[in-house]
Amino acid sequence: MANPPVNLGEHGQAFATNMRVVRKNLGIEMQDLAEQIRARGHAITRDQLIRIEAGQRRATVDDACEIARALKTKLIRLVVPSHLQLVPNRPLHGSFADHRPTRDIMGGKTDVA
Structure with a gap:
C-alpha cells in the first residue's frame, strides 16, 4: 500500500x-x-x-x-x-537569524546593502 x-x-x-x-x-x-x-x-x-x-x-x-x-x-x-538566496559574501554563523534573503517571500527585493 x-x-x-x-x-x-x-x-x-x-x-x-x-x-x-x-x-x-x-x-x-x-x-x-x-x-x-x-x-x-x-x-x-x-x-x-x-x-x-x-x-x-x-x-x-x-x-x-x-x-x-x-x-x-x-x-x-x-x-x-x-528562490531565497543567502546574502552573498556573508559567512554562516549557524543562526538562521544571521541571514537575510535577497528576495522576500513575496518576491520583492529586500534591503541588502
Missing part, C-alpha cells in the same frame, strides 16, 4: 531537494549516508532517508541536523528554498 502524500511546506520541500543535490554532488550513496549518521548515535535507516529525500517523510530536527553534518554542510544550506 502506498504511503499518503506528505505536505512538507516550502522549507521541507527545499530540504528534500537540496539534500538530494548535495548528496549526489558528493557521490555519497544512501546506505553510506545512513551508516555515517548511525555511527554518530542517531537511529535512522536507509529507507527513512530515501523517503525524506523523496519528500515522502518529514525529517525531524535531529534528522535534519545529522543529515547536514554527514553531508558536511550547514543546515541552513539545506532548508533555504532556491
Whole structure:
C-alpha cells in the first residue's frame, strides 16, 4: 500500500531537494549516508532517508541536523528554498537569524546593502 502524500511546506520541500543535490554532488550513496549518521548515535535507516529525500517523510530536527553534518554542510544550506538566496559574501554563523534573503517571500527585493 502506498504511503499518503506528505505536505512538507516550502522549507521541507527545499530540504528534500537540496539534500538530494548535495548528496549526489558528493557521490555519497544512501546506505553510506545512513551508516555515517548511525555511527554518530542517531537511529535512522536507509529507507527513512530515501523517503525524506523523496519528500515522502518529514525529517525531524535531529534528522535534519545529522543529515547536514554527514553531508558536511550547514543546515541552513539545506532548508533555504532556491528562490531565497543567502546574502552573498556573508559567512554562516549557524543562526538562521544571521541571514537575510535577497528576495522576500513575496518576491520583492529586500534591503541588502
